[in-house]
Amino acid sequence: xxxxxxxxxxxxxxxxxxxLEQVILxxxxxxxxxxxxxxxxxxxxxxxxSFTLVLWDDxxxxxxxxxxxxxxxxxxxxVWLAKYIExxxxx
Numbered sequence: 610x611x612x613x614x615x616x617x618x619x620x621x622x623x624x625x626x627x628x629l630e631q632v633i634l635x636x637x638x639x640x641x642x643x644x645x646x647x648x649x650x651x652x653x654x655x656x657x658x659s660f661t662l663v664l665w666d667d668x669x670x671x672x673x674x675x676x677x678x679x680x681x682x683x684x685x686x687x688v689w690l691a692k693y694i695e696x697x698x699x700x
Contacts, residue, residue, distance in 0.1 A: 621670055628674035632663055638693070641665070646685065649678035657681045660689040 616623045634645035643663045650659040659681045663673060 619670075625670050625674040629670065632661075632673070634663065638662060644689070647678060650681045650685070652680040652682070655681075655684075657683065657685050660685040 613623060615629075616626045619626075628649075631648045632645050633648065634643045636645075637643050641664070643665065644660065645663060646658040647661050648658055651657070659678075663669070
């Protein structure tokens with residue numbers, strides 16, 4: 610779907626929608642939070658991408674679009690999973 614109709618539908622600028630195209634969501638964490646791979650962080654040597662929490666309100670989409678995205682230094686999903694398990698164990 611072209612960016613303009615999407616941006617109009619969700620009420621955010623086209624530039625922000627461009628950032629959304631670079632995030633592949635694969636699941637959710639909690640009630641309204643989503644998780645997925647941020648393709649903007651792809652490490653050119655390992656092809657790893659950061660796995661991150663993404664919230665979908667206007668301010669969070671703006672923050673996502675404006676976040677600096679360094680290359681993923683490690684195995685993105687493994688790092689997230691270890692943190693998730695630790696939070697569940699402590700909670």
